[in-house]
Amino acid sequence: MAVTKNPQWRLAARPSGNPSKSDFQWVETDLAPLQAGQILVRNLWLSLDPANRVWMNDADSYMPKLNLGEVMRGSTLGVVEESRNRGFKAGDQVAGLLGWQKFAVSDGRGVNRLPSLPIPLEAQFGLLGHIGFTAYFGMLDIGKPQAGETLVVTAAAGAVGSLAAQIGKISGCRVVGIAGSDEKCRWLTDELGIDAAINYKTEKVSAALDRHCPHGIDIGFENVGGPIFEAILGRINLRARIALCGMIAGYTASRPVPGPPNLFMLITKRARIEGFLVLDYVNRFHEATAKLLEWHLAGKLKYRLDVVEGLENAPEALNKLFTGANTGKLVVKF
Amino acid sequence: MAVTKNPQWRLAARPSGNPSKSDFQWVETDLAPLQAGQILVRNLWLSLDPANRVWMNDADSYMPKLNLGEVMRGSTLGVVEESRNRGFKAGDQVAGLLGWQKFAVSDGRGVNRLPSLPIPLEAQFGLLGHIGFTAYFGMLDIGKPQAGETLVVTAAAGAVGSLAAQIGKISGCRVVGIAGSDEKCRWLTDELGIDAAINYKTEKVSAALDRHCPHGIDIGFENVGGPIFEAILGRINLRARIALCGMIAGYTASRPVPGPPNLFMLITKRARIEGFLVLDYVNRFHEATAKLLEWHLAGKLKYRLDVVEGLENAPEALNKLFTGANTGKLVVKF
Numbered sequence: 001m002a003v004t005k006n007p008q009w010r011l012a013a014r015p016s017g018n019p020s021k022s023d024f025q026w027v028e029t030d031l032a033p034l035q036a037g038q039i040l041v042r043n044l045w046l047s048l049d050p051a052n053r054v055w056m057n058d059a060d061s062y063m064p065k066l067n068l069g070e071v072m073r074g075s076t077l078g079v080v081e082e083s084r085n086r087g088f089k090a091g092d093q094v095a096g097l098l099g100w101q102k103f104a105v106s107d108g109r110g111v112n113r114l115p116s117l118p119i120p121l122e123a124q125f126g127l128l129g130h131i132g133f134t135a136y137f138g139m140l141d142i143g144k145p146q147a148g149e150t151l152v153v154t155a156a157a158g159a160v161g162s163l164a165a166q167i168g169k170i171s172g173c174r175v176v177g178i179a180g181s182d183e184k185c186r187w188l189t190d191e192l193g194i195d196a197a198i199n200y201k202t203e204k205v206s207a208a209l210d211r212h213c214p215h216g217i218d219i220g221f222e223n224v225g226g227p228i229f230e231a232i233l234g235r236i237n238l239r240a241r242i243a244l245c246g247m248i249a250g251y252t253a254s255r256p257v258p259g260p261p262n263l264f265m266l267i268t269k270r271a272r273i274e275g276f277l278v279l280d281y282v283n284r285f286h287e288a289t290a291k292l293l294e295w296h297l298a299g300k301l302k303y304r305l306d307v308v309e310g311l312e313n314a315p316e317a318l319n320k321l322f323t324g325a326n327t328g329k330l331v332v333k334f
Numbered sequence: 335m336a337v338t339k340n341p342q343w344r345l346a347a348r349p350s351g352n353p354s355k356s357d358f359q360w361v362e363t364d365l366a367p368l369q370a371g372q373i374l375v376r377n378l379w380l381s382l383d384p385a386n387r388v389w390m391n392d393a394d395s396y397m398p399k400l401n402l403g404e405v406m407r408g409s410t411l412g413v414v415e416e417s418r419n420r421g422f423k424a425g426d427q428v429a430g431l432l433g434w435q436k437f438a439v440s441d442g443r444g445v446n447r448l449p450s451l452p453i454p455l456e457a458q459f460g461l462l463g464h465i466g467f468t469a470y471f472g473m474l475d476i477g478k479p480q481a482g483e484t485l486v487v488t489a490a491a492g493a494v495g496s497l498a499a500q501i502g503k504i505s506g507c508r509v510v511g512i513a514g515s516d517e518k519c520r521w522l523t524d525e526l527g528i529d530a531a532i533n534y535k536t537e538k539v540s541a542a543l544d545r546h547c548p549h550g551i552d553i554g555f556e557n558v559g560g561p562i563f564e565a566i567l568g569r570i571n572l573r574a575r576i577a578l579c580g581m582i583a584g585y586t587a588s589r590p591v592p593g594p595p596n597l598f599m600l601i602t603k604r605a606r607i608e609g610f611l612v613l614d615y616v617n618r619f620h621e622a623t624a625k626l627l628e629w630h631l632a633g634k635l636k637y638r639l640d641v642v643e644g645l646e647n648a649p650e651a652l653n654k655l656f657t658g659a660n661t662g663k664l665v666v667k668f
Contacts, residue, residue: 270609271609
């Protein structure tokens with residue numbers, strides 16, 4: 001094995017507010033020879049996701065919290081360099097939670113061999129994988145769109161949001177996206193074909209929702225929380241479904257962000273808010289892969305990558321998710 | 335027709351905070367002779383419900399707001415005195431939203447003839463009707479209890495809460511009730527057979543929930559909102575269901591009560607909050623009547639009336655709901 005050095009980012013401190021570079025420590029470890037059953041993976045792409053920030057807190061969520069000193073957790077795409085596990089062979093392309101590091105040694109659990117598909121490897125982050133599947137199951141299973149309904153997506157120019165919005169269009173909905181810049185809004189309407197987009201930084205969201213949702217809101221695909229969520233709740237229709245995908249407004253807050261004061265709307269409208277996680281749909285990933293790929297190849301479902309070059313830039317890049325600086329899927333290319 | 339005077343309470347002002355007597359005006363109107371198609375009902379019982387306060391606000395909810403000067407809206411039980419409507423005859427016992435008044439003239443729409451049942455007329459408020467049906471459908475259709483699950487009911491000594499808690503027991507759940515006095519808590523555990531009760535006025539609710547729900551919370555039957563709701567959300571299990579029945583903590587607040595800051599728990603636990611209204615279940619009322627009656631006659635489902643004598647005392651009695659002074663179903667006897 002030629003490889004001996006493994007550069008990696010470890011969690012050095014619990015951030016308060018936005019994550020900063022000082023919350024991470026750059027370490028180069030020595031790789032030990034593989035033991036029986038192990039594989040060595042060279043990571044090629046790292047996914048940066050809002051949930052990464054949640055994992056840095058001193059509290060378990062749907063995953064155990066990270067301990068200080070651990071390699072930062074993250075979804076990766078890579079290639080098997082060496083295998084002593086009969087489930088893998090050198091050259092296999094794999095996806096896994098293999099962390100913010102150039103190489104990973106794994107016993108293969110939780111590492112998935114990727115099928116050969118007519119799309120680039122990194123589309124596993126932009127179109128498929130945890131991003132595409134979150135949009136697919138959240139939209140279809142929790143949102144349950146019917147043709148003619150009105151869907152509002154927050155963080156609509158984000159990785160999941162932009163796919164969810166397009167799946168809403170494919171389902172026959174009127175789709176209104178909320179995003180944080182005019183450029184993002186233009187991308188949503190002009191390139192993705194979303195019916196209307198609201199720039200929450202320059203427009204009054206309540207008034208804009210009134211204008212763009214003249215028949216109320218049937219489905220919310222919620223990534224943000226905070227006042228925008230309240231504005232959406234205030235306009236829901238009878239039996240509305242809010243698919244709760246994320247609440248990024250709260251992830252970097254130093255004190256708890258209050259929930260919406262108008263939850264009574266759920267009673268008035270016999271509506272529901274339902275949280276979901278892509279992890280629960282593992283045995284339907286093949287279904288989602290087939291549909292997402294079909295829509296993409298037919299030109300109905302586009303994705304965009306926001307590529308940061310070099311693992312060394314990952315800590316600063318993570319911040320883009322919380323300042324709204326990224327459009328589409330934020331990834332690190334090794 | 336011997337009757338000519340009709341004493342009634344009209345909405346005189348929009349309350350801020352708790353409703354007070356000065357928000358109502360006592361009027362005695364003259365009853366005109368019935369026209370073709372009309373019935374004259376003598377009200378015998380008036381239901382006082384938390385939702386009454388919501389109807390007094392200057393905003394539509396699931397029902398249109400009341401206008402100033404209108405007879406105060408309320409559920410009543412009464413007897414037909416005179417009928418010029420072929421759907422009713424004198425002597426029929428009826429239920430309807432016939433308001434805070436001694437007599438009501440109606441065209442019969444929304445007025446239901448009550449079947450002859452082996453229970454007192456006022457059990458239509460304590461056990462059946464909007465109270466019993468709310469508990470029945472909210473618990474079974476929204477809460478979806480499974481034997482062995484843990485259910486937490488807030489305002490558990492209230493009209494709906496006390497039935498919901500017992501239906502939880504009938505469904506095989508461990509049931510924990512939250513109420514506002516030791517006397518209410520004793521009633522829940524000693525008379526209704528609820529597993530544990532928490533006095534939120536003297537106990538720390540979070541610690542008490544930890545103690546009484548060692549395996550977490552699978553179902554919430556939520557009547558209150560506010561910090562108690564937050565404590566419940568913080569302890570939910572995977573795929574928990576929160577049946578949102580009411581949010582009384584907010585009904586008399588002069589400014590919006592923030593929602594729970596921990597809605598992210600819905601994602602962590604893939605759980606849902608769902609609002610419901612008994613109005614949606616009209617075509618299953620016969621099913622609920624049969625089951626509630628069966629359970630009651632078998633001694634498994636008890637109700638308690640908190641009886642206020644005299645329509646003239648209704649405005650002050652309504653306040654008991656917001657100060658927590660009532661146990662069981664608050665009613666006015668004419």
